[in-house]
Each structure stands twice: as C-alpha cells, then as structure tokens.
Amino acid sequence: MRYVKELKYGFHVIFHPFNGFWELKREHRGSLAAALTFVGIFIMLTTFEKQTTGFLFNPVRLKDVNVVVDILTVTMIYVLWCVANWCLTSLMDGEGNMKDIFIAMGYAVLPMILIRLPMIALSLGLTAEEGTFYYVFSYLSYIWTGLLVFFGTMVTHQYSFKKTVLTCVLTVLGMAIIMFIGLLFFSVIQQMITFCTTIYKEIRF
Amino acid sequence: MKRKTIIVLFTVALTLLASPLSVLAEVPYETYNYNYYSECIKQPHVYIYDETYTFKGFERPLKNPRDMFVKGDLIYIADTDNSRIVKTNTKGDLLMEITTADGKDDPLSKPQGLFVTDEDHIYVADSGNGRLVEYDERGNYIRQIGRPVTDLIEEDTVYVPQKVVVDNDGRIYVTAYGINMGLLEFSIEGDFRSFMGAAQVSVSPFEYIWKNYFSTKEQRARMATIVPTEYSNIFLDSSNFIYATINNLTNADMVNGADAVRRLNPTGKDILRRLGNNPIIGDLYRSEDNKWSSFIDVAATDYGCYFLLDNANGKVFAYDYDGNSLFVFGKNGNREGNVMNAVAIGLSPDASTIYILDYQLNSILTFSLTDYGRHLLDALRLNDMGDSEGSIREWTEVLRLNSNNEFAYTGLGKSFLANGEYKKAMEYFRNGNNKKYYSKALYYHRKELMEKNFGKIMAVLAVAILVPLTVSAVKKIKRWAGEVKCDMSKN
Numbered sequence: 001m002r003y004v005k006e007l008k009y010g011f012h013v014i015f016h017p018f019n020g021f022w023e024l025k026r027e028h029r030g031s032l033a034a035a036l037t038f039v040g041i042f043i044m045l046t047t048f049e050k051q052t053t054g055f056l057f058n059p060v061r062l063k064d065v066n067v068v069v070d071i072l073t074v075t076m077i078y079v080l081w082c083v084a085n086w087c088l089t090s091l092m093d094g095e096g097n098m099k100d101i102f103i104a105m106g107y108a109v110l111p112m113i114l115i116r117l118p119m120i121a122l123s124l125g126l127t128a129e130e131g132t133f134y135y136v137f138s139y140l141s142y143i144w145t146g147l148l149v150f151f152g153t154m155v156t157h158q159y160s161f162k163k164t165v166l167t168c169v170l171t172v173l174g175m176a177i178i179m180f181i182g183l184l185f186f187s188v189i190q191q192m193i194t195f196c197t198t199i200y201k202e203i204r205f
Numbered sequence: 206m207k208r209k210t211i212i213v214l215f216t217v218a219l220t221l222l223a224s225p226l227s228v229l230a231e232v233p234y235e236t237y238n239y240n241y242y243s244e245c246i247k248q249p250h251v252y253i254y255d256e257t258y259t260f261k262g263f264e265r266p267l268k269n270p271r272d273m274f275v276k277g278d279l280i281y282i283a284d285t286d287n288s289r290i291v292k293t294n295t296k297g298d299l300l301m302e303i304t305t306a307d308g309k310d311d312p313l314s315k316p317q318g319l320f321v322t323d324e325d326h327i328y329v330a331d332s333g334n335g336r337l338v339e340y341d342e343r344g345n346y347i348r349q350i351g352r353p354v355t356d357l358i359e360e361d362t363v364y365v366p367q368k369v370v371v372d373n374d375g376r377i378y379v380t381a382y383g384i385n386m387g388l389l390e391f392s393i394e395g396d397f398r399s400f401m402g403a404a405q406v407s408v409s410p411f412e413y414i415w416k417n418y419f420s421t422k423e424q425r426a427r428m429a430t431i432v433p434t435e436y437s438n439i440f441l442d443s444s445n446f447i448y449a450t451i452n453n454l455t456n457a458d459m460v461n462g463a464d465a466v467r468r469l470n471p472t473g474k475d476i477l478r479r480l481g482n483n484p485i486i487g488d489l490y491r492s493e494d495n496k497w498s499s500f501i502d503v504a505a506t507d508y509g510c511y512f513l514l515d516n517a518n519g520k521v522f523a524y525d526y527d528g529n530s531l532f533v534f535g536k537n538g539n540r541e542g543n544v545m546n547a548v549a550i551g552l553s554p555d556a557s558t559i560y561i562l563d564y565q566l567n568s569i570l571t572f573s574l575t576d577y578g579r580h581l582l583d584a585l586r587l588n589d590m591g592d593s594e595g596s597i598r599e600w601t602e603v604l605r606l607n608s609n610n611e612f613a614y615t616g617l618g619k620s621f622l623a624n625g626e627y628k629k630a631m632e633y634f635r636n637g638n639n640k641k642y643y644s645k646a647l648y649y650h651r652k653e654l655m656e657k658n659f660g661k662i663m664a665v666l667a668v669a670i671l672v673p674l675t676v677s678a679v680k681k682i683k684r685w686a687g688e689v690k691c692d693m694s695k696n
Contacts, residue, residue, distance in 0.1 A: 055640070056647070127645075127648045128640060129644070
C-alpha cells in the first residue's frame with residue numbers, strides 16, 4: 001500500500017511543486033519505484049500516442065513509427081538529463097543526490113501522462129476547426145512539465161532562481177557533451193573491433 | 206524424316222512461346238504523381254504516345270513553330286521561322302496557308318502566337334511587325350491592331366506581341382516581350398484599354414528595409430532586381446477565364462511554392478484554386494540535370510482540369526479544378542515519343558488526345574488517353590456535372606486499376622459524403638489522406654452519433670454528476686449524524 005500512496009503523492013507534487021518536491025526529498029514521501037513507474041507509463045504513452053492519435057492530429061506516418069527508437073529516445077533523454085544534472089550539481093553545491101534527481105524528474109512527467117492520455121481519445125472526436133483545443137492542451141502539458149522540471153531542480157538542490165536557470169542551461173550543454181563523448185567512444189570501439197578482426201583474419205590465412 | 210519434322214515442330218512451338226503474342230509498344234516515359242507526403246508515386250499510363258505529325262507532305266516543312274491552336278480536328282500552327290500561319294487537320298493535309306497581312310507587299314514576320322475564335326476568325330500575334338492581325342475563316346485579311354497608344358509603355362520599348370487570346374465578348378488580351386505589367390487588354394475596336402492581371406510583387410518588410418537603407422550601391426546593383434514576373438503563355442477556357450503561365454521564376458520562388466500558373470477572371474484577379482497538398486509548380490524537386498519545371502503553355506478542359514506543359518523537362522502536368530495533382534507524364538529525349546523542345550499543348554474536344562508542338566522537331570506529337578485515364582477524367586467530369594452515381598462508378602474503376610490513387614479515395618469519399626454515408630466517407634478520406642474532408646465527414650458523423658445516442662449520453666452524464674453528489678451528500682449526513690451522536694454522548 002505504501003507504493004500506491006507514493007503514486008498518489010504525485011498529484012500533490014504537480015499541484016504544489018515547492019512543498020511537494022521538498023517532502024519528496026526530506027520526508028521520503030515518494031520513491032524511485034513510483035518515479036520509474038511514471039516514466040515507464042510515459043514511455044508507453046508516447047509510443048501509444050503515435051499510433052492511436054486521430055487522423056487529423058497525427059503528423060506521424062504509421063509506416064515510419066519505430067517503437068524501439070521511441071522507447072530509447074525517451075529513456076535516453078530522461079537518463080541523460082538526470083546524469084548531466086547530477087554531474088553539474090555535485091560541482092555546484094547541489095544538495096540532491098542521484099536518486100533524488102531521478103525521483104524528482106520522474107514525478108515531473110506526471111502532467112504529461114494526465115493530459116496526453118485523455119487527449120488521445122479527444123483527438124478521435126475533434127474536427128480540424130476545433131483543433132485549437134487539442135493544441136492548447138498539448139502545449140499546456142509541455143509547459144507544465146517544463147515548469148515542474150525547473151522547480152524540481154530548484155527545490156531538490158536548494159538553489160536560487162538564477163542559479164537554477166544557469167543549471168538548466170548547463171545541463172542541456174552537458175547532455176550534448178555526454179552524447180558527443182558517447183558517440184566518439186562508440187566509433188573508436190567500432191574501429192578497434194574492425195582492427196582486431198582484420199588482424200585475426202590476416203593471421204588465420 | 207519423322208524425327209526431323211518433330212524437331213522442326215518443336216522449334217516452331219518454342220519460338221511461338223517465346224515471342225509475346227500481342228506486341229505492346231513500349232512507352233518511352235513514366236507516368237507518376239505526387240502523393241500527400243510529396244513522394245513520387247508511379248501510376249498507370251494516362252496518356253500514351255500515339256504518333257508524330259511531321260508534315261513532310263508540305264511544300265515547305267515547318268520551321269521552328271512557336272504556337273498551336275487546336276480546334277476540333279483542325280490544327281492551326283504559327284510557323285514562326287517561315288513567317289506564316291498554317292491550318293492543317295489531323296491527317297496532315299495543308300488546308301490553308303497565310304503569309305501576308307494586307308496584300309502581297311505586307312508579309313507577316315515571325316508570328317509567335319495565334320488564337321482562333323468561335324467564328325473561326327484567326328488572330329495572329331505578328332511579333333516581328335509589332336502588331337496583331339485578324340483574318341476571317343477563309344483566311345481573308347480583316348484588320349490589324351498596332352502598338353498600344355499609352356504612356357505606360359516607354360517610347361523606346363520595342364513592342365513584340367507574343368501570345369494572344371480573344372474572349373467571348375471580343376476583348377483581346379496580349380502578352381508582349383519585356384512588358385511585365387500584366388496582359389495588354391484591347392477593346393473590341395482594338396483600342397488599348399489597360400493592363401490586366403499584373404503579376405504581384407511581394408517584398409518582405411525585412412528585404413525592403415535592407416535593400417533601401419542598409420545596403421551599399423554596389424550591393425544593390427548586385428542584388429537581383431525585384432521585378433514582377435511576365436506571363437509566358439495564356440489560354441482562354443470555356444468560362445471566359447484566362448489561364449496564364451509564368452516561367453521566369455527563381456530557385457527561391459520554386460522552393461517557396463511560387464504561383465507558376467494563374468487563372469484570371471475578367472477583372473484580372475487570380476482565382477485559381479490551390480487546395481491541393483502540394484504547390485502547383487510542376488515537379489516538386491529539381492530534375493537530375495538540376496532544372497525546375499518551366500511552364501510554357503497550358504490547356505484546360507471544360508470541367509476545370511488543366512494541363513501544364515513543362516519546357517525544361519518535356520513533361521505534362523495535369524491538375525484538377527481544386528489544384529490537386531492528377532498525373533505527370535512525358536520526357537525530354539531522342540526516342541520516339543520524347544520531345545526536344547516542347548512549346549505548345551492542345552487538347553482534342555473530349556481530351557482524348559493531347560497534341561504537343563515541338564519547336565526543334567518541327568512536328569506535333571500526339572498522345573492518346575488510356576482506359577485508366579478515361580475513367581479518371583470521366584470521374585472528374587461527372588463529379589463536376591453533379592452526377593454522383595456516375596462518378597462513384599468511375600472512381601471505383603480507377604481504384605481497381607490503381608489502388609494507390611489517393612485522389613480516387615477522396616473522390617469516392619466525396620460521393621459518400623454527399624450521400625450521407627459519413628462513416629464510409631471518413632474511411633475513404635483517410636485512405637486518400639484528405640484531412641479537410643475527413644474533418645467535414647467527422648463533423649457529420651459525430652452529429653449523427655450524438656443524435657442517435659442522445660438518451661444514452663444524457664444518462665451517462667446524469668450518472669456521472671449525480672453519483673458524486675449523492676456520495677458527498679451521504680457523507681455529510683453521516684458526519685452530521687456522527688456529530689449529533691457525539692453531542693448526545695457528551696450529554
């Protein structure tokens with residue numbers, strides 16, 4: 001029952017971000033399991049959304065949908081953000097540890113789920129002229145989650161407003177750097193493997 | 206002996222099997238269309254190459270002809286470099302030849318355009334002499350219309366009329382070389398009236414400010430001057446509107462989806478419908494030799510389909526009344542059935558044959574409609590006439606021959622929509638990738654569902670509102686009862 005309580009606590013967090021994120025960290029009213037559940041649902045939602053959104057509001061061509069890529073994209077963004085944020089904040093006197101960050105960011109995704117899930121059903125019944133409703137809610141979900149990510153970072157690390165803005169910008173930069181290094185590493189490894197296999201073949205014949 | 210016969214028979218049988226029984230002439234080009242996602246999709250041939258009229262029987266063969274007018278089975282050709290007008294039929298007989306205007310000592314000079322009215326009067330744009338000449342149906346000279354008398358054209362500008370049309374009320378519209386203020390409009394009497402349908406220039410505010418306040422003189426000189434476009438050709442359709450093509454468009458124009466064709470009403474306003482998914486610019490991508498389509502002529506049917514002739518790649522682009530791309534065919538090349546330098550397009554009355562005049566081959570190529578094409582055009586024609594049953598029949602046939610035709614799905618969807626079968630219409634619009642009509646069908650379908658299930662919806666709503674209300678009421682009563690109990694117990 002503790003798990004359900006932790007899930008329910010998400011509703012408190014999204015409506016009272018300052019208090020909510022504070023208690024998430026200090027009073028352990030949320031858990032990593034609950035946070036990962038939200039992220040998991042969100043991943044499922046994004047793949048589901050691409051395939052079932054009504055014809056009028058679905059810019060994606062069913063032929064081009066790749067579930068694996070979708071899942072990896074969301075997971076990558078979540079993990080990269082958290083890791084980059086942790087790397088930065090541990091240098092910048094942030095008070096949150098890795099787990100706190102993962103939990104806070106997981107809870108921040110909840111508005112996306114709450115808004116976008118019913119919107120899939122809504123998109124089936126709306127005409128193009130009424131599309132404004134759809135897009136307003138769509139933007140709302142992004143803005144809400146964006147704000148929660150921002151306040152989550154602010155509260156978890158006990159930062160001032162200015163410092164949070166700086167952290168967020170640097171985190172995005174950090175994500176880019178991590179990705180760059182990752183790609184570099186990947187290609188180096190690839191070359192090494194090719195090198196080894198070539199040598200092996202040379203010796204064998 | 207016997208064995209030999211068997212061997213011979215066997216060989217004969219083998220050769221018979223190997224050779225196809227019916228020999229289909231290979232069509233030297235591809236027919237395709239652009240779909241909703243702007244991808245090139247092959248489709249069955251709509252027009253296949255039929256034959257070439259070379260007019261070898263003429264005493265003087267054609268020499269670099271520039272314009273053609275098809276009327277029934279008569280073809281009028283502006284034989285430019287021979288400075289004459291030729292009237293011929295589809296068999297290639299020379300029926301009439303006009304070389305002079307008024308008498309022997311007044312020859313035509315490089316006529317580039319001509320138009321034939323309903324009364325078979327011939328109007329010729331006598332480009333070299335800077336005048337229009339009118340002949341009657343037997344080729345007798347009637348009158349000539351010279352340089353327009355106006356201050357709007359500078360004195361030193363040479364007046365070279367190129368293409369001409371005459372509408373049902375007798376007004377004469379002319380395109381002239383180097384005049385970019387639109388079409389020249391002459392009254393029935395031949396007096397210059399005004400410019401009409403001037404191509405509009407749009408300059409972005411940024412461009413304007415940059416050009417006028419921040420750039421140096423040298424920069425300004427190097428910048429492309431912003432000039433309104435000139436029309437390359439004009440065509441009068443059956444409802445007295447003028448189709449005009451534009452071909453001196455820049456790369457940026459094409460990328461931004463410029464209007465390469467217009468349909469001008471008598472006041473000069475562009476009323477071409479552009480409701481298709483793709484801009485009406487011909488090919489959406491540059492060809493292999495890096496060329497955009499360049500429209501040099503246009504012909505239209507009574508029901509609003511129009512065929513644009515692309516000089517750069519030797520293709521014909523067909524669009525329907527709404528501006529949806531129907532098909533593309535044709536190719537530049539040396540094979541029989543390819544064109545070298547196509548300059549004019551003409552249609553037989555029922556669009557069953559397309560004539561293309563080639564400037565370099567000095568001949569006319571004909572392309573005839575296939576079964577698939579007939580169903581396609583018939584469907585559009587019947588739809589235009591309001592015959593929904595007929596068009597359903599034709600669209601079904603089109604889909605049977607080409608299930609990739611998005612357009613047929615939309616066409617069928619429209620028919621279902623008109624018949625009130627909204628759910629089916631939605632399905633077809635979806636297959637045809639037509640969001641606009643899908644939305645329309647959805648609206649009616651939703652309305653229908655609401656009306657049918659009004660009772661149920663209301664019941665659900667009532668339950669959804671009443672249940673929480675009752676629950677909270679019960680809770681309140683309980684609490685109140687509890688309080689009362691407490692009070693009682695206190696006492």
